[in-house]
Amino acid sequence: MSLVAGLDVGTQSIKLIVYDPSAQRVVAVCGHPLELMTGSDGRREQRAQWWIDAIVACFAKLDATTRARIVALGVSGQQHGFVPLDAEGEVLAPVKLWCDTSSQRECDEIMAVAGGAQRCAALAGNPVLVGYTASKLPWTRRHRAAVYEQLATIMLPHDYVNFWLTGERWMECGDASGTGWLDVRTRGWSSAMLAATDPQRDLSACLPPLVEADFACAIARDVADVLGVSRSVQVSAGGGDNMMAAIGTGNVAPGMLGMSLGTSGTLFTHADHPVVDTTARWAAFCSSDGGWLPLVCTMNCTVATESVAKAFGFDVRDGDAVMAGTAPGAGGLVMLPFLNGERTPDLPYARGSLHGMDIANVTRANLYRAAMEGATYALRNGYDALLEAGLRFEAIRLTGGGGQSGVWRQMVADVFALPVEVPLQAEGAAFGAALQALWASARADGEKTPLADIVRKHVQLASHLCVHPIPENVAGYRPSYRQFLRHLDTVCSLGANEQASDIA
Numbered sequence: 001m002s003l004v005a006g007l008d009v010g011t012q013s014i015k016l017i018v019y020d021p022s023a024q025r026v027v028a029v030c031g032h033p034l035e036l037m038t039g040s041d042g043r044r045e046q047r048a049q050w051w052i053d054a055i056v057a058c059f060a061k062l063d064a065t066t067r068a069r070i071v072a073l074g075v076s077g078q079q080h081g082f083v084p085l086d087a088e089g090e091v092l093a094p095v096k097l098w099c100d101t102s103s104q105r106e107c108d109e110i111m112a113v114a115g116g117a118q119r120c121a122a123l124a125g126n127p128v129l130v131g132y133t134a135s136k137l138p139w140t141r142r143h144r145a146a147v148y149e150q151l152a153t154i155m156l157p158h159d160y161v162n163f164w165l166t167g168e169r170w171m172e173c174g175d176a177s178g179t180g181w182l183d184v185r186t187r188g189w190s191s192a193m194l195a196a197t198d199p200q201r202d203l204s205a206c207l208p209p210l211v212e213a214d215f216a217c218a219i220a221r222d223v224a225d226v227l228g229v230s231r232s233v234q235v236s237a238g239g240g241d242n243m244m245a246a247i248g249t250g251n252v253a254p255g256m257l258g259m260s261l262g263t264s265g266t267l268f269t270h271a272d273h274p275v276v277d278t279t280a281r282w283a284a285f286c287s288s289d290g291g292w293l294p295l296v297c298t299m300n301c302t303v304a305t306e307s308v309a310k311a312f313g314f315d316v317r318d319g320d321a322v323m324a325g326t327a328p329g330a331g332g333l334v335m336l337p338f339l340n341g342e343r344t345p346d347l348p349y350a351r352g353s354l355h356g357m358d359i360a361n362v363t364r365a366n367l368y369r370a371a372m373e374g375a376t377y378a379l380r381n382g383y384d385a386l387l388e389a390g391l392r393f394e395a396i397r398l399t400g401g402g403g404q405s406g407v408w409r410q411m412v413a414d415v416f417a418l419p420v421e422v423p424l425q426a427e428g429a430a431f432g433a434a435l436q437a438l439w440a441s442a443r444a445d446g447e448k449t450p451l452a453d454i455v456r457k458h459v460q461l462a463s464h465l466c467v468h469p470i471p472e473n474v475a476g477y478r479p480s481y482r483q484f485l486r487h488l489d490t491v492c493s494l495g496a497n498e499q500a501s502d503i504a
């Protein structure tokens, strides 16, 4: 009769899933939206308190009986956010998020001190790309001197939620690898990368102890009372949202390609060893189950489709109907969807562009399709890098809000020429957090079942949503993808100043 719960601190909302493992049934799903503060310099920030308020609001939506049956809780979170705390554990400033591109200058500075991008990859597995946590520290020193002076602890978004839930500080290796400071090969801090980020202080003193996924901790009594759950609830280690989505979609063994179509677009796969790319075409992260998770992240996924839908005044949920009658290639329109600047490829100053307009093709339907195709092609470009590295995949496991669109699901199958499998539980990251919590509570009861076995037992596919590539569509997308790559090459060949000229 026990239930487990999973929370996902997404960019646009907090989601909560409550799962009954005995019945293999989700008993409640709810969410609460989040605001985003933006600046023309690329700033993207949220207040940590908004997450807490939204979590409290989500639990308030559950009935008291459901809440009382929860025995364990896991937390998944948007990666890379910089939560600065003082010595008392108070948050000192708005949280600079994964999609914040205002600290590119600081990325360049850290990498110059460390000896260049390739040296960073040698030291820690990853160069310091825009959005990663590392550059947000020198940005804070430069722009928020008082915060820097009082800074005692640095946390990632899901660490902060765990801290609020339990009063304890820890960081688990999957999400920690998105800081830019973790040596993903040894799963320990890289002292060289920490020193390159801040020569003035010992940054390791600001970082919580590292733990692996089998860590768990009791909820704080006062927080249990606020949420209306039992004071004996166990909080599992948690992890970054992509790491948790890997668990929640059943991607715990090599050979499967995970894909999330959310605010960011991501591709990831399980590996039993670190998979490092010295040219940074993918991130060499750890997973939240003791392994590794090579990951491609584009900063502009549903950002692109939502922006077009907003401009034309329709809801993305009506997007498939809007696109009725359009064909692969969007009538010749090709969109580079870099509305936020981009991380993969590394184009922090780039802006979006639209190509191939003629008197017949500029319709809202083609524009919306071009945005969806552009976001998908950007991921396909990352996939090509994984293929070039010798990785091979038999199917895609799809999650994230964009996967709600039937047209997008088919587009992914056709552009990647792979079958697309859709888990029954659409909120992959929150469900992964719930399964990690289930594993933690089983361990507390003395059970030694491996996490992968739990995942295989509980992740089910929604067979009516799974699709296969349609050969004529696969062929239909090829010329359009080639055009996308051609325009992308042009942008990549521009210097930072030329890319930035649209912003000035």
Ligand SMILES: Nc1ncnc2c1ncn2[C@@H]1O[C@H](COP(=O)(O)OP(=O)(O)O)[C@@H](O)[C@H]1O
Binding pocket: 010, 011, 012, 013, 261, 262, 263, 264, 302, 303, 305, 306, 316, 317, 318, 319, 399, 400, 401, 402, 403, 404, 405
């Ligand atoms: N039917 C749909 N078609 C296209 N996009 C959709 C649809 N439903 C939801 N979305 C998109 O999904 C996004 C939210 O996805 P989600 O994975 O929850 O994001 P995040 O975790 O980044 O907050 C929204 O931006 C929305 O545009």
Ligand SMILES: O=C(CO)[C@@H](O)[C@H](O)COP(=O)(O)O
Binding pocket: 009, 010, 011, 012, 077, 078, 079, 080, 098, 099, 131, 178, 240, 241, 242, 260, 262, 263, 264, 265, 266, 283, 297
């Ligand atoms: O930066 C990354 C991964 O490196 C993003 O995937 C974030 O983790 C945000 O995820 P969503 O809110 O889009 O799910």
